[in-house]
Amino acid sequence: MEPKITPYKRHTASSISASTRERAEAAKAYIQGKYFKLKRQDSEKRECWDELYNKMNVMNLSEVEKQMIKQEILHKDAEQMRLRRKRMTVYDFESIAIIGKGAFGEVRVVRNKQTGEIQAMKKMIKSEMIKKNQVMHVRAERNVLSIAENPWIVELKYSFQDENSLYLVMEYLPGGDLMTILMKRDILPEDEARFYIAETILAVDSVHRLNYIHRDIKPDNVLIDRSGHVKLSDFGLCKHNQLIEESNSIKKMNDEEFKKISNKTGDFKRSRVLAFSTVGTPDYIAPEVFNKQGYNQTVDWWSIGVIFYEMVVGYPPFFADEPSITCQKILHWKKTLNIPREAGLSKDAIDLIRKLICDQTERLGCRGVDEIKNHAFFKGIDWERIRETRAPWVPKLNGETDTSNFDKFEETEPLYPQEVKKKRFKKDRNFIGYTFKKDEENQRLNLVNALQELEAVRKSGVRKSSAPVKYFQNKSDAY
Incomplete structure (x- = not known):
């Protein structure tokens, strides 16, 4: 009797779990992004060196002068490299106040001991992130914040970790959030609401252009800077569009994720006292997120519509005392959406x-953001220069450490770990590649400044023996 041969079982795409596929895609995106950035930086650096040599030749610098300028640049590069190798820790910051608490950690206003700059530090407990399956969300948030300079997104300065916690250090926006304004004003006149919703539209579009979906657009996550303009924050539910498409292809949202969203407790949000507080409710989430039919970037435009409704009416359109009832109202929005006549809104x-x-197939923005911009309500908005205009409300601040636009929280756990002795910790495979330093993204700065200084010398007409060299040596801070 011949032995029975068991056929080799191949792992098909359908046999791979959604979480495994998501991790693989995230790893792939990280590696590709890292390689692309290094390749781009190397190419840009070569171009700068070529331009510098050409400019020195045009200025007829001697070989000695060229070498001195080159050595000065390389010296500055080496100094910056030494500083970059220094590992950032929580001990590099001084705590000023706690302005937010949540299930995963807290947000503090801190002072950077090295630069003196006032910043916001988001601290997250690793064990909680892993236990509640938030690792990919944490990675997505860090990746979005570190992609590129964007005037509509809160600026990330550093990200680092220790044995127990993850840290995101960002610019501090002292104006609070859009909910602060709504709590103070209750209802906004349409012209003021037009300003805030227009800026929020531009902020959301900037995220979409990075091929991400925010998925958590609400007043709490629209921060106000010191000039009164908005910036988006809290990308903890943000997801890359490629991963959204993967999820849509299998038309599936598991029960745990549904429960996570419908019972979301407003991580890192301030306490609320008003009746329409939104904490713990899914008021701003589009119905397609709940109905397991798949969704795309238009879920953020639904959220924009809900925020606008709250601005001009005074409360969210699907508000209920219980999150589950709010979910049901959203799912049956055709019957439950009501715009009160007494609100006196314009047509x-x-x-x-x-x-x-x-419906997402009919929603403004499904064919591009210009659909929204061209709506009659936004007539007169200068989309290109809106950030240069004066905001309806500019926060009055009492110094750079003013936290009056945030709730205050008592310290229950010190910023610094109990273990004072600094030690090397074992790398956590869940958070490999998490470290980020903003100044590392400016590797071309020394060359660029050198080119600018040479151009300044050339235009000034100064060309005496060793003049450019002396000029650079006297302007070492330019590097």
Whole structure:
């Protein structure tokens, strides 16, 4: 009797779990991004050196002068490299105040001991992130914040970790958030609401252009800077569009993720006292996120519509005392969406609400952000220069450490770990590649400044023996 041969079982795409596929895609995106950035930086650096040599030749510098300028640049590069190798730790910061607490950690206003700059530090407990399956969300948040300079996204300065915690150090925006304004004003006139919703649209579009979906657009996550303009924050539910498409292809959202969203407790949000507080509720989430039919970037435009409704009416359109009831109202929005006549909204405002809070196939923005920009409600908005205009409300601040636009929290756990002795910790494979330093992204700075200084010398007409060399040596801070 011949032995029975068991056929080799291949692992098909359908046999791989969604979480495994998500981790693989995230790893792939990280490696590709890292390689692309290094390749781009190397190419840009070579171009700068070529331009520098050409400029020195045009200025007829001697070989000695060229070598001195080159050595000065390399010296500055080496000094910066030494500083970059220094590992950032929580001990590099001084705590000023706690302005947010949540299930995973806290947010503090801190002072950078080296630079003196006032910054916001988000501290997250690793064990909680792993236990509640938040690792990919943490990675997505860090990746979005570190991609590129964006005036509409809160600026990331550093990200690092120790044995127990993850840290995101960002610019501090002392104006609070959009909820701060809504709590103070209750209802905004349409012209003021137009300003805030227009800037939020541009902020969301900037995220979409990075091929991400925010998935958690709400007033709490729209921060106000010291000039009164908005910036997006809290990318903890953000997801890369490629991963969204993977999820849509299998038309599936597991029960745990659904429960996580519908019972989301507003991580790192301030305490609320008003009746329409939104904490713990899914008020701003589009119905397609709940109905397991798949979704795309238009879920963020639904959220924009809900925020706009809250601005001009005074409360979210699907508000209920229980999150589960809010979910049901959202799923049956065709019956539950009501715009009260007593709100006295203009026809354009009503039309904008109805064209944002609707089916995703008909929603404004499904064919591009220009659909929203061109709506009659935004007539007169200068989309290109809106950030240069004066905001309706500019926060009055009492110094750079003013936290009056945030709630205060008592310290229950010190910023510094109990173990004072500094030690090397074992690398956590869940958070490999998490470290980021903003100044590392400016590797071309020394060359660029050298080119600018040479151009300044050339235009000034100064060309005496060793003049450019002396000029650079006297302007070492330019590097």
